[in-house]
Structures are given as structure tokens and as C-alpha cells.
Amino acid sequence: MSLDSLLFQAVNGLASASGLFLVAAGLSIIFGVTRIVNMAHGSFYMLGLYLAVTLAPALSPWIGGAAGFWGGILVATLAVALLGALVEMVLLRRLYRAPELYQLLATFALLLVISDAVLFLWGPEDILGPRAPGLSGAVDLLGRRLPQYDLFLALAGPAVLLGLHLLLRRTRFGRLIRAATQDREMVAALGINEALLFTAVFALGAGVAGLGGALQMAREPANLAIDLSVLGDAFVVVVVGGMGSISGAYLAAVLVAEVKALCTALGVVDIAGYAFNMSRLTLVAEFLVMALVLILRPHGLFGRPQPPATTRARAEPAPAPLGRRGAVLVLVAVALFAAVPLIGQFFAYAPVLALDMVIAALFAASLHFIMGPGGMASFGHAAYFGLGAYGAAFAATRLGAPTPLAFAMGIGTAAMGATLFGWFCVRLEGVYFAMLTLAFAQIVWSIVYQWEEVTGGSNGMFGVWPQAPFDEPAGLYLAALAVTLAGLFLIRRVVFAPFGFALRAGRDSSLRAEASGIPVARVRWLAFALAGTLCGAAGALFAFAKGSISPEAISVGRSIDGLVMVLLGGVQSLMGPVLGAGGFTLLQDMVMRETDYWRALLGAVILAVVLLFPSGIAGGLRRAGNAR
Amino acid sequence: MRSVPTLLDIEGLAAWYGEAQILFDLSFTVGRGEAVALVGRNGAGKSTTMKALMGLVRRRARRMAFAGRDIAALPTHEVARLGIGYVPEDRRIFTDLTVAENLDLGRRPGAASLWTDAAIFELFPHLAGLRARAGGSMSGGEQQMLAVARSLVGNPELLILDEPSEGVAPIIVEQMIGALLRLKASGMSFLISEQNSLLCEAICNRAYVMEQGEMRWQGGIDALPAGSDSVGLFTKLK
Numbered sequence: 001m002s003l004d005s006l007l008f009q010a011v012n013g014l015a016s017a018s019g020l021f022l023v024a025a026g027l028s029i030i031f032g033v034t035r036i037v038n039m040a041h042g043s044f045y046m047l048g049l050y051l052a053v054t055l056a057p058a059l060s061p062w063i064g065g066a067a068g069f070w071g072g073i074l075v076a077t078l079a080v081a082l083l084g085a086l087v088e089m090v091l092l093r094r095l096y097r098a099p100e101l102y103q104l105l106a107t108f109a110l111l112l113v114i115s116d117a118v119l120f121l122w123g124p125e126d127i128l129g130p131r132a133p134g135l136s137g138a139v140d141l142l143g144r145r146l147p148q149y150d151l152f153l154a155l156a157g158p159a160v161l162l163g164l165h166l167l168l169r170r171t172r173f174g175r176l177i178r179a180a181t182q183d184r185e186m187v188a189a190l191g192i193n194e195a196l197l198f199t200a201v202f203a204l205g206a207g208v209a210g211l212g213g214a215l216q217m218a219r220e221p222a223n224l225a226i227d228l229s230v231l232g233d234a235f236v237v238v239v240v241g242g243m244g245s246i247s248g249a250y251l252a253a254v255l256v257a258e259v260k261a262l263c264t265a266l267g268v269v270d271i272a273g274y275a276f277n278m279s280r281l282t283l284v285a286e287f288l289v290m291a292l293v294l295i296l297r298p299h300g301l302f303g304r305p306q307p308p309a310t311t312r313a314r315a316e317p318a319p320a321p322l323g324r325r326g327a328v329l330v331l332v333a334v335a336l337f338a339a340v341p342l343i344g345q346f347f348a349y350a351p352v353l354a355l356d357m358v359i360a361a362l363f364a365a366s367l368h369f370i371m372g373p374g375g376m377a378s379f380g381h382a383a384y385f386g387l388g389a390y391g392a393a394f395a396a397t398r399l400g401a402p403t404p405l406a407f408a409m410g411i412g413t414a415a416m417g418a419t420l421f422g423w424f425c426v427r428l429e430g431v432y433f434a435m436l437t438l439a440f441a442q443i444v445w446s447i448v449y450q451w452e453e454v455t456g457g458s459n460g461m462f463g464v465w466p467q468a469p470f471d472e473p474a475g476l477y478l479a480a481l482a483v484t485l486a487g488l489f490l491i492r493r494v495v496f497a498p499f500g501f502a503l504r505a506g507r508d509s510s511l512r513a514e515a516s517g518i519p520v521a522r523v524r525w526l527a528f529a530l531a532g533t534l535c536g537a538a539g540a541l542f543a544f545a546k547g548s549i550s551p552e553a554i555s556v557g558r559s560i561d562g563l564v565m566v567l568l569g570g571v572q573s574l575m576g577p578v579l580g581a582g583g584f585t586l587l588q589d590m591v592m593r594e595t596d597y598w599r600a601l602l603g604a605v606i607l608a609v610v611l612l613f614p615s616g617i618a619g620g621l622r623r624a625g626n627a628r
Numbered sequence: 629m630r631s632v633p634t635l636l637d638i639e640g641l642a643a644w645y646g647e648a649q650i651l652f653d654l655s656f657t658v659g660r661g662e663a664v665a666l667v668g669r670n671g672a673g674k675s676t677t678m679k680a681l682m683g684l685v686r687r688r689a690r691r692m693a694f695a696g697r698d699i700a701a702l703p704t705h706e707v708a709r710l711g712i713g714y715v716p717e718d719r720r721i722f723t724d725l726t727v728a729e730n731l732d733l734g735r736r737p738g739a740a741s742l743w744t745d746a747a748i749f750e751l752f753p754h755l756a757g758l759r760a761r762a763g764g765s766m767s768g769g770e771q772q773m774l775a776v777a778r779s780l781v782g783n784p785e786l787l788i789l790d791e792p793s794e795g796v797a798p799i800i801v802e803q804m805i806g807a808l809l810r811l812k813a814s815g816m817s818f819l820i821s822e823q824n825s826l827l828c829e830a831i832c833n834r835a836y837v838m839e840q841g842e843m844r845w846q847g848g849i850d851a852l853p854a855g856s857d858s859v860g861l862f863t864k865l866k
Contacts, residue, residue, distance in 0.1 A: 172732065172737065175725060175729050175732060175733060176733065178722070178725060179725060179733055181724075182723065183722065185684055185704070185720075186716065186720040187733070188684075188704035188708070189684065189704055189705075189708055189714045189716070190705075190708060190733055190734050190782060191708035191709045191734075192733070193705045194703075194704070195703075
């Protein structure tokens with residue numbers, strides 16, 4: 001590696017940092033005022049990019065190449081801002097008083113809908129944008145040619161940072177944003193129309209993200225995967241920089257982008273006789289940066305400590321013992337599920353579907369354990385599902401381990417991952433926890449995607465077939481049923497054990513629990529590790545059930561599936577996720593295979609659940625029961 | 629009763645925090661140019677009454693009229709714009725903003741205000757020297773002055789003060805009483821909640837005594853036994 005290649009990558013890094021910063025800054029401003037983490041923020045970036053690559057060539061014949069290019073960026077930015085305003089007025093306004101989880105899910109549903117809208121409007125192919133007129137050349141610097149547009153972008157980030165700074169300091173709108181970030185009620189009590197302010201702030205944040213995307217048009221093709229990859233990166237940036245700090249977001253964006261650029265610049269490095277391809281380690285580097293910052297400064301570089309939540313706004317219902325009638329119902333359900341293989345000869349598809357439902361039930365129940373009694377809504381639970389699946393698949397195919405051993409190794413892999421990531425995650429609460437878990441899942445996904453030698457990359461791994469007696473459909477199904485029942489039993493025992501009481505005490509009031517001698521962080525860490533381990537068991541079963549495994553098993557989409565299952569069923573009882581998993585699997589099987597636009601459909605389902613059934617199906621049934 | 633025309637007329641007010649009902653069937657009035665005290669111990673519902681007026685908690689009433697307008701269904705910012713200035717219990721100064729910026733937020737763009745900066749600093753001379761100071765680095769008394777000033781620039785007809793002397797040095801309380809008396813002389817109406825009756829006795833004409841979310845007593849301020857705090861007062865009433 002030479003000095004000038006380092007410089008080249010450094011400029012490249014700064015150019016990437018600008019785009020990342022714009023998304024993170026918009027996210028941060030919106031969160032500050034509305035307290036909503038907008039999961040669809042990467043979608044605004046993606047829309048900005050798609051609109052720009054379409055508008056710039058369309059405008060150019062009319063107003064000239066340069067004016068068309070910059071005009072396209074401007075119009076794309078304004079269009080995204082307008083869409084942001086619309087989204088705020090139609091959707092978010094109904095959610096300001098809803099629990100955080102619902103806000104996160106609703107904005108994620110928006111991500112799904114936008115993603116399919118883009119697919120519908122622009123098609124699945126990547127679209128290349130025009131190069132910037134006047135900036136398509138290169139500048140000679142230290143004998144190395146640097147692309148002009150990268151230099152321009154490297155300067156655009158600080159320019160927007162300065163612009164936002166002036167907006168916040170020098171204008172009444174900026175003062176309103178700063179004041180509302182601290183105390184929305186008081187702002188309203190001074191006669192300021194909160195609703196209008198929120199709409200304006202959301203439009204501003206969306207527009208800034210749209211600008212970030214539009215500016216990338218001369219650098220990267222518009223594609224459908226950007227929304228999630230940008231969202232994951234933006235979460236890392238916001239967590240590292242400190243939520244609510246615009247300067248922190250810029251510093252973190254530069255830090256993350258530069259560390260990645262440095263890894264790429266280093267290329268293949270000899271360490272102790274081994275050749276390491278450092279450019280493959282960019283994602284690990286991103287993780288290490290985040291881990292280091294969180295260890296040294298848990299609230300990010302420029303973040304302030306969150307005030308500890310002294311009490312939760314709403315009292316959660318305590319988990320209720322089963323009762324005689326409940327026990328009978330559970331036994332009947334278990335007997336029915338155990339009898340499914342008997343009808344397999346008439347309905348060949350029944351055992352396959354039932355196996356999916358059983359695996360989904362364990363997946364959802366493990367998530368419920370940290371969400372309900374733990375109060376930690378993970379947006380990256382699929383990471384442990386994927387680790388379990390890949391661990392088992394690797395052991396079965398590459399190491400030739402017998403099926404039970406491979407199964408155990410899958411669980412072990414998930415347990416190690418959950419223990420490692422959990423240590424960081426449990427230190428944060430609420431939306432910060434959600435963001436960090438999602439960022440970790442994105443990192444696991446990327447590692448699996450890039451580490452072809454071990455994981456098979458985007459193709460995944462094939463031929464993960466179990467050995468006898470699990471090679472028969474009935475054998476595998478009954479084994480999966482037994483594992484899931486054991487998992488559910490374990491969760492139930494833990495919830496009713498002193499450990500479960502400690503977990504719920506920490507959820508309801510971490511301060512009071514600490515003062516009563518409960519080591520809240522350790523209790524949460526253990527719960528997180530246990531949930532990840534059980535989730536890994538579901539993943540390992542999944543690998544054997546499908547016979548193959550691909551990175552899709554770790555996608556954010558799967559994490560969200562889990563959340564939807566739990567919410568469908570209701571968060572605060574173990575029956576909830578089991579019912580929700582069953583219902584969701586059926587729905588997915590029946591409806592979502594029929595259409596190319598299943599994501600939009602899922603989004604619509606999530607929005608319906610969030611807006612209509614705030615306590616899930618099981619909660620709704622219980623309420624109906626009480627009303628009678 | 630008195631001959632002053634009614635400015636604020638509340639009848640049968642109830643309010644809730646989540647599921648819990650805090651206020652029960654409150655009725656009270658504030659006349660134009662009148663200062664009314666809400667007296668009661670901690671948790672009696674004084675602050676909630678004020679938040680209910682501003683629409684900051686869920687509320688319902690048979691009648692909620694301010695200057696002849698029904699305010700029961702109005703969102704907070706419209707209640708404020710009708711001319712009610714709210715100075716909350718813990719003052720809620722925007723700590724990241726300077727004194728000047730805090731004042732600026734209270735102003736209505738496009739609406740002329742009697743309360744120019746000059747008029748504000750004439751009423752609270754101490755604030756004039758602190759214009760560039762961040763709200764977070766002021767003393768409790770200074771914050772209290774700023775909170776009152778921030779409400780005044782919005783041109784209110786009625787000032788709602790929640791515990792204005794709590795956590796404020798006695799010398800500042802005296803200055804505050806002076807400023808409030810000048811405001812009253814110029815025609816301002818007040819609703820003031822207090823545990824310490826010194827400020828109320830100096831300013832208020834009438835008092836209502838609250839306990840457990842209900843009105844228990846009302847009468848002229850002179851009828852409140854002199855020097856007694858609300859706890860002592862209520863024990864005597866029993």
C-alpha cells in the first residue's frame with residue numbers, strides 16, 4: 001500500500017461519509033423532536049436516488065445537462081421532503097402516543113411499502129445515473145488522480161453540517177426544533193402549533209435524507225437493497241455519534257467510512273505469515289469501531305446519558321398461571337400437533353406446513369421472552385436464528401458432524417453470538433436497544449454474505465439433510481415439536497422463577513430494581529443470551545427442515561417477521577407468540593406466495609395490526625372475554 | 629358575588645392521568661383583573677387543574693369558558709393563543725436556549741405585543757444582563773422570572789402560575805411579588821397555586837382550597853387564617 005492509494009481511499013471515504021451523515025442527521029433531527037426512530041429513513045434516501053436518476057436525464061433536454069443534473073437533485077430532494085410531510089400527517093400523527101415498539105413497526109411497514117412501490121415503478125434492475133456535468137473529471141493530487149465528484153461530495157457533507165448548524169442556531173424554526181427536542185408540551189403551551197412543527201421537522205429530515213440519496217447518483221447505481229443497508233449504517237452512525245447530536249453524526253460517519261476505506265486501502269496484509277485480505281474485514285471493522293466507542297462512551301461520542309426510566313407509563317399485566325382449563329387446551333393442542341404426521345399420507349403438505357409453524361413458534365417465543373418479561377424489543381433477533389442455522393449447516397456439511405451434534409453446534413454458535421452482542425445491547429434501552437440489535441444483525445448478515453469460503457456467500461449452503469431417524473418427515477417433525485415444546489416449557493419455568501421476577505422488575509423500573517439489589521444489566525444479559533440460544537435452536541431446525549440455508553435467514557425482514565408474530569399474538573403472554581407464529585406462517589403460506597408484492601402486503605398487515613389491535617390478537621381476545 | 633366580569637369560568641371539571649382520575653367536578657371562576665389562589669397540599673390536584681386548563685391532560689367539563697370562548701376541546705397551542713399564559717411548576721425553561729431565545733419563542737410572529745424587550749427588562753431588570761446566558765445556567769429565581777417573562781411576551785390576559793415561589797430565594801420572592809403587583813395594577817388576571825401563602829396574601833383577592841382533586845372551600849383571601857400554610861389551614865377547616 002502506498003501513500004497516494006491511502007489518500008485516494010480517504011477521499012472516497014469522506015465522500016461516502018457525506019451520504020451517511022445526511023441520513024443520520026435527518027434521523028437524529030426527527031427523533032429529537034418527535035421521539036420516533038424512523039425505520040423508513042433509508043427508504044427516503046433510496047427514493048431520493050431513484051428520483052434523481054430518473055429526473056436528471058428527463059430534465060436535461062429541456063434545461064441543459066448541468067441544470068438538469070442539479071435541478072434533478074433539487075426536485076428529488078423537495079419531492080422526498082413533501083412525501084415526508086404527507087407520511088407524517090397521514091400515519092405518524094396517529095402514533096405519537098403509541099408505545100415505541102409500534103412506532104418502530106409502523107415505520108418499518110412504511111419501508112416495506114416504499115420498497116415495493118419502488119419495485120413497481122422502477123423495476124428490479126439497477127439504474128445508473130448520469131455523471132455530473134463539469135465534475136466528471138479528475139483532479140491531480142500528489143500524482144494521483146482523484147475523481148472531482150468525490151471531492152465535491154467530501155465537501156458537501158461539512159457544507160450541509162454548517163447549513164444545519166446555522167438553521168438550528170439562527171432561525172426561529174431552528175430554535176423551535178431545539179426547544180421541542182427538550183420539551184414539546186411547553187412549546188405548545190407557548191402557543192406554537194405542535195402538529196405543524198412536527199410535520200415541518202419530518203419534512204426537513206426526509207428531505208435531508210433524500211438529498212443524501214440524490215447526491216449519490218453520479219457515484220452508485222440505484223438499487224433496491226439500499227434502503228436497508230443505509231438504514232443499518234445510519235443506525236451505527238447515530239449510536240456511535242450520540243443520538244440527537246448533528247456534529248456527532250458527522251464525526252461518526254467520517255470515522256466509520258474512513259475505517260472502511262482504510263481496510264480497503266490496506267488490501268492484502270501479511271500478519272505472522274498469514275495473508276489477510278483486509279478489504280474483506282470492512283464490516284468487522286465497523287463493528288469494532290462501534291464496540292470500542294460503546295465501551296468507552298456508552299451514549300456515543302457526543303451523546304448525553306439518557307435519563308433512566310423510573311417507571312413505565314403503562315402497567316404490564318403479569319403472566320398468569322395456566323389454570324385447569326388452559327392446561328387441558330394446551331394438552332389438546334400438543335396432541336393435535338403430534339398427530340399431524342398421521343394425516344401426512346392424505347395431505348402431504350400438512351406436515352411441511354406444521355413443521356414451519358413449530359419452528360416459527362420457537363422463534364417467536366424466544367423473542368417474546370426478551371420483549372415481554374424483558375421489555376427489550378429486539379429488531380435483530382434473526383441474527384441468532386441465522387447463526388444457529390449456519391452453525392448447524394456448517395457442522396453437518398463441512399465437518400460431517402452427526403445430526404444431533406450439528407444441531408448442538410448450531411445452538412452453540414447462536415449462544416456465543418447472543419452472549420457477545422448481548423453484552424453491548426443490554427446497556428441501552430428502548431429505541432437505542434432496537435437500533436443496536438438491528439445494526440448487529442446487519443453486521444452478521446454482511447459477514448455471512450461476504451465470507452464465501454465458510455458460508456457460501458449469497459448462494460448459501462446446500463445439502464443440509466439430517467441423518468436417520470430424522471431423515472423421515474415424521475422423524476424430523478416430531479423432533480422439532482419436542483425441541484419447541486422443551487423450549488416453551490423452559491421459557492415458562494424461567495418467567496415464573498425468581499430470575500423471571502428480577503427480569504420483570506428491571507423492566508418496570510431499573511432504578512428500583514437496582515436499589516433492591518438486582519444486577520439489572522446482568523439479568524438482562526442472561527435473558528438476552530438465553531433468548532438467542534433458543535432462537536438458535538429454531539434456526540438449526542430450520543436448516544435441517546429446508547436442507548439449505550441462505551443469508552435471507554438473517555435478513556432484517558426475518559427479524560421483523562418475528563416482531564409481527566409476537567405482536568399479532570400479544571406481547572405479554574407466552575400463548576401470544578405461539579398463536580401469532582401459527583397465524584403468521586399460515587398467512588405467509590397462503591397469501592404471500594401468490595404475489596410479487598408480498599412486502600407491501602406484509603406492510604399493510606403490520607399497519608393494520610398496529611393501528612387497530614394495539615394489544616395483539618391474544619390481548620384482543622382477552623379483552624373481548626373480559627367485556628362479556 | 630363581585631361586580632367584576634368573569635374571565636375564566638369553569639364548571640364540573642374532571643381530569644385524568646391515563647386511567648386514573650385526578651380531578652372531580654371542580655368549579656371555579658377568575659374575574660377580569662382578579663387574582664385567585666389555588667391552595668392545597670402536595671397531590672391535592674392544583675398542578676393538574678392548571679394542566680387541564682391548558683389541555684395538557686385529558687379533561688372533560690360541563691363548562692370551560694375563557695373570555696366567552698369555549699376552550700374545552702381546544703388543543704394546547706390554541707388555548708395559549710386565546711390569551712392564557714402558563715408558567716409551570718418546575719418552570720420548564722429551555723435549558724439549551726439563551727434568555728433572548730427563550731423570550732423569542734414566547735412571541736407570536738406577526739402579532740404585535742405590548743411586551744417589547746424594553747418593557748420586559750423594565751419589569752425584570754435583572755434579566756437584562758443575562759440576555760446571552762443559557763437557560764440551564766441560571767438560578768431558580770432567575771429561571772422563574774424568565775418563565776413569567778416568556779409567558780408575558782405572548783400578550784396573555786390571564787397568567788397561570790404554578791408554585792411561583794417554590795425553590796426561589798426569599799429576596800427574589802419579594803421582587804416577584806413587586807412585579808406581579810405591577811402587572812395586576814395594569815389589569816392582568818391571575819390564577820396562582822401556592823403552598824406558601826406569603827405570595828398569595830400579597831396578590832390574591834380570593835382563594836379556593838383543594839383536597840384530593842375536589843374543591844373544599846372558597847372565600848376571600850382575608851378569610852384564610854394569616855400565616856398558616858395549607859396543611860395547617862385544612863386541619864383548621866376540618
